[in-house]
Amino acid sequence: MFALLKREILLSIRAGGGALTGVLFFLAVVSVFPFAVGPDTKLLTHLAPAVLWIGALLASLLGLDRLFAQEREDGSLDLLVMQPHPLAITIFIKAIAHWLMTGLPLVLATPLFGIMLNLSPLGIGATMITLLAGTPAIAFIGTVGAAVSVKLPRGGMLISVLVLPLVIPILIFGVAAITGALEDPAPFTSPFLFVCAITLFTSVIGPLAASVMLRHSAD
């Protein structure tokens, strides 16, 4: 299993800098916002948690469509399926690797974008923690989307449509937690715990559903 993690990470480093592209996309999304909203610092600061979360959400969806489609095209998927260890574990590891190479760099890049949006240090910290806790869930739910669209030549857009509604709860609680950290009456802990709970829940549900799908999608 460690071998799989190592392979996935090596692959995403070798093949065109996956982490770089994700962060770049995040940067592009965040930079485009002020052009639409206007350069009003106060307004941007107010919108910052939402902008960062939406940027991270969209960037996390990138590359999800290739998660299994690529394996299928080069024949690796058959071999990944033909193993004694549970397929769900394999998928779980793949999702973790995907998150390490796309989600984690986004979390690490957050302070930079937080500064650009004039977010306070506390707000940046809260955003980082909620993103750290919440973005893995996108990868886990994404495995299901990737598995059901594995045979489709252009699954990318479809996966986004399928996965985005399912990650709404994470967005709600994630942004709520940041607001909670910044504004006094609103609580931070309970929405944050919800984010953690959703991530844990999807870490089981996602790979399991994806494994059922992949088992039966072989042709």
Place this chain on the structure above:
Amino acid sequence: MTTETIKPSIWAFANPTRFMGFANKAIPILAIITFILLAVGLWMSLNAPEDYQQGYTVLIMFIHVPAAWLAMMSYSVMSISAIGTIVWRHPLADVSLRSAAPLGAMFTILALATGSLWGKPMWGTWWEWDARMTSVLVLLIIYLGLIALAKAFDEPSEAALPLAVMTLTGFAIIPIIKFSVDWWNTLHQPASVSRFDRPAMGPEFLYPLLIMALAYMAIFFTLHMMSMRNEVLSRRIRTLKMQVARKPKTGEA
């Protein structure tokens, strides 16, 4: 068999050996020029008088402004290289384009970072969506996008044309971006931002600035030459590896 595998089409035009000979001689000379210019420039900059408005923070200007100029110059070098790729299919033009992109990105990051450091005492924030900084940020995204594109291809010679076309497209659109960002900014101009463009700059600032700009150009050309040499070498290594792979057996060959 070997002629087919080396992909000589691109290398047949210009033998990069001549370039390598030139680069090996030019790099030490360029490095010495860089060192002298940088030493003189920094000495002059540090001895520049304090600005009556900005105090010592004005010294950031000597690092910041040339970086911003170089950010634009690098893109010009890339665009010229792109024309070389598209019109003459010259392999060195592609090598030059590829090597200039990370340098351009570095100067852009330097300009943004020093601008941000300058902005803190001036504006009270690290970042302001000011027309200039925003344009430079867009330039950075363009640079990083081009670097990602260059890396996305397995075979470097296949990336040459896409990279050149994208670079030139960017070159054509950059003025529009610049114009639109300026327009966007004046539309929303917040009153609080102080502008510090001054109509004239005293010679006590101008000379160190110009020397620093020359020093930056020397840094660019030194690093560009070194990076091109690396790129040529890495492509040679790649070709050699391919040849090794295609040999039927090590023992027989």
Place this chain on the structure above:
Amino acid sequence: MKLIIKNLGLTRASQAIVSDISFKLQAGEALIVTGENGSGKSTTLRGIAGLLPLNAGSVKLLDETGKQFEGEMREYCHYLGHQNGMKPALTVRENLDFWQKFCGNADMTIEEALDEVDLAHTIDLPFSYLSAGMKRRVSIARLLVSDRPIWIVDEPTAGLDAHSVKMFTNLCKAFCAGGGILIAATHLPLGIETEKTLEIGR
């Protein structure tokens, strides 16, 4: 070890592709599956390997005492399909190392396996640098790096030159001699003494 296939039937896109295939193989035996293009050779192999749901019939793997092996058929098979299952961005060593660790039951070292297919010199080169035939040979080396009692190979010699075909045939003979079961879809007889053939018709 004994492989018993009984009345196998497979469908694809709700169309029956093959039906009523039955055979028995003992340890050390090889089965050559022949048939025209589109007759369902690949489908049959994938069905046996456990990659396709069976529409009818059964695939059983029994040990000497007649007891069924634990777990699924797919855990005991090496499958070599039309694609190589290798990543072009990784080196030959990284690719094989991954499959060896992932499949478990390490057998030959990567160096030894590559030596068997005459590719020892490519071990640290990216997989994408190799020619089609060499890529195929690397994926044959994959069968050697971890030990599984059954090989299911689909057109294994596609893209191989005469010398490499001979080399592969020898590997198959050695595998069967060591008590393995081989099922191959191929047009060439492999020249194994214990070879059976199965012709699939429409």
